[in-house]
Amino acid sequence: MTQQQTGGAHGATGQLSHLDSRGTPRTANHGGPRFRKRERLSRLDVKYSPYLYVAPFFILFAAFGLYPVLMTGWMSFTDWNLIGDWKFIGLENYANLMKDEYFWNAVRNTLAIFLIATIPQLLLALLLAEMLNRGIRARTFFRMIIFVPNITSLAAVAIVFGLFFRRDFGAINWLLDFVGIGPIDWRRETWGSWVALATMIDWRWTGYNALIILAAMQAIPRDLYESASLDGAGRWRQFTSITLPSLRPTLMFVIIVSTIGGWQLFVEPLVFNSGSGAILGGTQRQFQTVAMYMFERGFSDLRFGYGAAIGFALFAIIVVASMFNFLLVRRTVRE
Amino acid sequence: MSVNSRRRTLAVVALAAVTALGGLAACSKKNEEAKPGEIKLVVDHFGEFGYDELVKQYEASHPGIKIEIRKTAQLNDYRPLLVRYLATQKGAGDVVALEEGIISEFKSNPANWVDLTPYVGDKRSEYLPWKYDIGKTSEGKLLALPTDVGGLGVCYRKDLFKAAGLPEDREAVSKLWPSWDQFIQVGKDYRAKTGKGLLDSVTTAFSASLSQTGGDLFYDKDFNIVADKSAAVKTAWDLALKLADNGVTAKTRTWSDEWQAGFQQGTFAATLCPSWMLGIVEQNSGAGNKGKWDLAAVPGGGGNWGGSFLAVPTQSKHPKEAAELAAFLTSAEGQVAAFKAKGPLPSNLKALDNPDFQAYKNAYFSDAPVGKIFGEGAKTLKPGIIGPKHQAIKERAFEPQLQAYEAGQLDAATAWANAIKDAKTQGAV
Known part of the structure; x- marks a missing residue:
């Protein structure tokens, strides 16, 4: 000093x-x-x-x-149950993890739910933002209202959607019945459970992303659109040639945040599947995410070393997925 | 972002951080706070133990002692909490409940638990001996006192039975199904009449049947995993498949939301009831269904499913007082009172002989003489061997596969192969 x-x-x-x-x-x-x-x-x-x-x-x-x-x-380099002795086992946990079919199953589920949830979500968010960016009535009201799902308690969301997607007496199955589709057991069918969870995620995050995109849209100078109109560009042309390229950094942010959130998915599928084996994400692990599998091996089995290894694997996956999405946005949306 | 607003953001972050720190400090202070001369004991348990009135009584007779009960609804949520308390050496109650399915696992590290012998003495002669011995380590330390055992019965809905043209009276219902085959026949009749499942799920029957055979369950006495060879597992498995094949069950997964709601909605008309389940049936069915439930004998003979213990973690600041409270709660008087409140069947011999217990009728269950029904078989219960990961193997290896079979997702051979494979990984210590 x-x-x-x-x-x-x-x-x-x-x-x-x-x-x-x-x-x-x-x-x-x-x-x-x-x-x-x-x-x-x-x-x-x-x-x-x-x-x-x-x-x-x-x-x-x-x-x-x-x-x-x-x-x-x-x-992650130990064999440790946290309430007793531990021993150092080097990379054994990681070696086992690579051979662990339930881990890869969880990776597949998480990726699938992420894709089913995120692609429609971002398109919808873009659409919503574009609409809110126009001169509609009660704009402030609508801007506020689309954000409400995001501040609703996650557990409450999961419980309400859990009720909608119930096999017996569930609202969705009741509606499906009208169009002649038999009841779907949302917690047993693999695709059914993925769609149900994606719906839950989208309900919560679409409005949030729409607001971020909207903010970016408002920063685009108006005269760009005016001159484009003078040059005879239509709405769609303006959207693809002006709006989208200007949104590139924002889309990058939104996609990367969604990637991180998507891979860490935990509470929704856990609350969606109540009961003694809830952490399995379905009797055949139909919708067990990586975070749930980490919790299962760590807290349920008391194999905290292995759980920690899953945690680090998840970290690596998120880094790779974020990089991939970063490059994807950079290539597809040109400035 | 301008410099000014960046500054402001920093200030906000700093403020938030300081507030958070302050908040933490305030929290930890609050926890240690106790009025001078007063000892606060915390009891942690899951489900329904029936201690609410008992501890008030204890507080009244022990001035200077305050008791707080922290309930976790399900064992599955309770166990990770307990692990966290023990791992961090912080936060556990002074008296904590351990279920038989998880006690071996927690006993495997005896340093976490207070040896109760110096405080309460040797009480083996007062309890069902096999039950008492589970609370001891191989070196003879007493780590936990027995609360209840899980004698079996069948809880059934009288109104639904009547609607299906079945007898309502508990004697008559018990006579319908001395064996499981006869139970299946009743289930088929019920399905034919109502189109619904009689029993909630295959897994409650699986658990009951496991306990009826006894002996080696998932582990042998040296705690090797023998799930693939065990007679009890095979018998229970075959029974579960038969129940599913004959449409006896309502396919609700035990402990799920659908299962809990099913009690009110009449999705099923019966469930297997170890005595501790009475409180849970009552809780799930709600006050509106009082008098609709009743209790009949279990098909296939007696068995012990579940039951718990009370232990004192070494991190307790008041081990003496905690041990005395545990001794009170598991005394004959305590167990009879708990039984009356929420149904856990006493393991204390004096409690089982207590005329008050024997004569007790459960008002919620149409005044069924639950003391007599459960009490009769209690002393002759055969214990099964409960290994360290018993609960995990049951709930995460066998039950999911049975549920998948019940739902028609898997054939029997695949389900069995999956269960055995998962039992090996889940059961590894």
Whole structure:
């Protein structure tokens, strides 16, 4: 600390001019010796207090973010039931994981639910945003209303949708009955369960994404559209040539956040499938997601080492999937 | 984003962080707070133990002791909580319930539990001996006191039986099905009359049948997994398949929302009732259905399905008081009171001989003499061997496969092969 303080004077000019360019008021650099102390203090203030301001976040992040991650990494190399002894087993958990058919089943389910949920969701969000961006009546009201599902308690959503998708006395099966489709056992059919879960996710997240896209749409300068109209471009042409390219960074954000959320899917399928084997996601694991499988092996079987390995595998999957989607958006939506 | 708003964001983040920290600090302070001279004991249990009135009585007779009961509705949600408490050495109740399906697993690390012998002495002569011994380690430490055993009966809906042209009276109903084959016949008749399933699910019958055969269940006495060879498992499995083949069940998965709602909606007319299930049937059916349920004898003879223990974690700050409370709750007096409140069948011999217990009629179940029905077979119950992952093998290896067979998704051979394979992975310690 002392070293930094004495050395501080040397780099002060560069530091100050840098701060100046960011709009910080320049500290008075002249005056009698009695100002020197104040000056030094205020220089210290300028130099170190930003770190102090950000410190709480990083302290919390270290305690509740970084430490658990490192601990989980360590656990994934052990055989540990958490209430007794543990032993170090190296990469054995990962080797077993690669051969574990239930893990791959969970990966397949999660990917399928993600695709079924996200593709219609983003298209719908785009459509909604486009509509809300026009001069319709009661715009503020509609903008607020599409956000309501997102702030509804997740457990409540899952319970209500669970009721809709019940085999006996469920509203959806009742409606299907009118169009002559026999009752579907939503928790036993693989596709049925995926569709039910995707519906639940879409109900909750479409409005949220629509609002983010809408915000980006409003930042597109109007005169672009005006000149396009003068050049004779129709609505669709304007949408594909102006709106979509301008939305590229926003779409990137929305897709990556959806990817992360989709791969971490846990509460919806768990509450959807109540009962003693709920964590299995159906009797034949029809809709068990990776996060559920991690919980099953960790908390239900008390094989926390293996559970931690699943957690890290999930992390790797999310990184790869996000990269893939990033490249996909960059290639398909041209600026 | 302008510099100003970035600053403001930082300030907000910092403020939020500080508030969060403050909040945490406040929380931890609150937990340790106890009035001077007062001891607070926390009891953790799942399902219905019938302790609400008992602890008030205990508080009245033990000034200076406050008791809080924390209930978790289902064992499945309760177990991970308990694991977390033990792993972090923080948060567990002073007295915690352990179900027979999970006790071996928790006993395997005795350092987590207080040896109760110094506080309560040797009580083996007071309880069903096999039950008492489950609470002990191989070295003879007493880690848990027995609460209840799970004698069997069949809970049935009188109104639905009447509508289907079946007898309503419990004696007559019991005579309908001395054996499981006769039970299946009744189920077929019920299906023919009403188009509905008589029994809730194949899995309740599977559990009951397992306990009726006894002996080696999923494990042998050395805790090797023998699910593929065990006679009890095979018998129970075959019974479950037969029930499904004959349309006896309503195909509701046990403990699911549909199952819970089914009690009110009359989706099924009967379920297998170990004594502790009475409280759960009552809870699920609601006050409106009081007097519609009754209790008949179980087909195929007595058995012990479920039942629990009370233990004191070493992290308790008041092991002496906690052990005394556990001893009170599992005493003859405590067990009779719990039985009257929520139905768990006493394992304490004096409680089983208690005239109050024997004469007790359950008002919710049409005044069925539950004390007499469950009490008669209690002393001759044959225990099955409950290995460390008994519950996991039952609920996550066998039951899902049976449910899939019941729903027509799998043939019997595939279901069996899956169950055996999963039993090996789920059961590994």
